[in-house]
Amino acid sequence: MLKLGAMRWTRALAPLIDVVFPPRCPLCGAPLAQHGGLCVACWQGLSIPGDPCCSRCQRPLPDRSADQGAEAALARADAAQGAWICAPCMAEPPRHHGIAAATLYNDVSRHLVLAFKHGRRLGLADLMVRLMVARLPALPGEWLVVPVPLHRWRLWQRGFNQSALLAGGIARALGQPLLVDGLHRPRATPPLGHLGRTQRAALLQGAVRANAARRAQIKGAQVLLVDDVMTSGATTDACIAALRKAGARAVRIACFARVIDDTQAIAPRAMPDPQAAEPTQNAGTETTGTQNTGTQNTGTENTMAPEA
Ligand SMILES: [Zn+2]
Numbered sequence: 001m002l003k004l005g006a007m008r009w010t011r012a013l014a015p016l017i018d019v020v021f022p023p024r025c026p027l028c029g030a031p032l033a034q035h036g037g038l039c040v041a042c043w044q045g046l047s048i049p050g051d052p053c054c055s056r057c058q059r060p061l062p063d064r065s066a067d068q069g070a071e072a073a074l075a076r077a078d079a080a081q082g083a084w085i086c087a088p089c090m091a092e093p094p095r096h097h098g099i100a101a102a103t104l105y106n107d108v109s110r111h112l113v114l115a116f117k118h119g120r121r122l123g124l125a126d127l128m129v130r131l132m133v134a135r136l137p138a139l140p141g142e143w144l145v146v147p148v149p150l151h152r153w154r155l156w157q158r159g160f161n162q163s164a165l166l167a168g169g170i171a172r173a174l175g176q177p178l179l180v181d182g183l184h185r186p187r188a189t190p191p192l193g194h195l196g197r198t199q200r201a202a203l204l205q206g207a208v209r210a211n212a213a214r215r216a217q218i219k220g221a222q223v224l225l226v227d228d229v230m231t232s233g234a235t236t237d238a239c240i241a242a243l244r245k246a247g248a249r250a251v252r253i254a255c256f257a258r259v260i261d262d263t264q265a266i267a268p269r270a271m272p273d274p275q276a277a278e279p280t281q282n283a284g285t286e287t288t289g290t291q292n293t294g295t296q297n298t299g300t301e302n303t304m305a306p307e308a
């Protein structure tokens, strides 16, 4: 009732809000027709995983009609579902039951994530959730929506868990239960950006645990694990191990941006930020992502994808 009233007010005030805060693209500042989206140029800059792509990791696969030689690298693992699996996933089958990535990590998605996470533009969550939900396959039955946890120190620094915000939006959109504290991170880990896969996995050993008070809910459940940026998969692997240990039956991953290969996460050009002058923006305090969304500091940015 209260929510409905609030919605009615928001709608009634919309023209006034548009006059005071004209709709602008949150990434580049271009004027928009209405709030809540991106400008055409920024939309076009987002890289949405297309077909064909690996059903497990969303790695784009070569078009078979264009490259017959690629056939050898592919295997039709599940003919019934027509699911394609890439060579790396064939060689080392992932522990999850599939990833749905809203975007492939590039300049635009990186800028969006940084504005959301370090620039505290929490309003971007709605847009990110919409894009994430659009990429999810039909999920029959009940799926517990569980965010990748932050260590409490990181949570205290940032003030919010970006994955938990996304998980909340996804749970609402899907009408599925949210288990925001299903996992926790009892041990802080150093920045993983510069490390190889094996080193990341070793550092994350035991760093994520299932919440003992939530084990009964996790046991036998299907879990949709939510992450903002998925890099090597070391963090999500640690989450999956903890969920499996607690008895989860299946784990799928929903992420906003998928780094297909670490070399992708090289320094991109800085995009102008329309709210760069805002004094409240304080985005440069983190060790894993020292990027400041506001300034054009191309030279000093941490170039790796933030995996935290
Ligand atoms: Zn834009």
Ligand SMILES: [Zn+2]
Pocket (backbone or CB within 6 Å): 054, 055, 056, 057, 058, 059, 085, 086, 087, 088, 089, 090
């Ligand atoms: Zn794959």
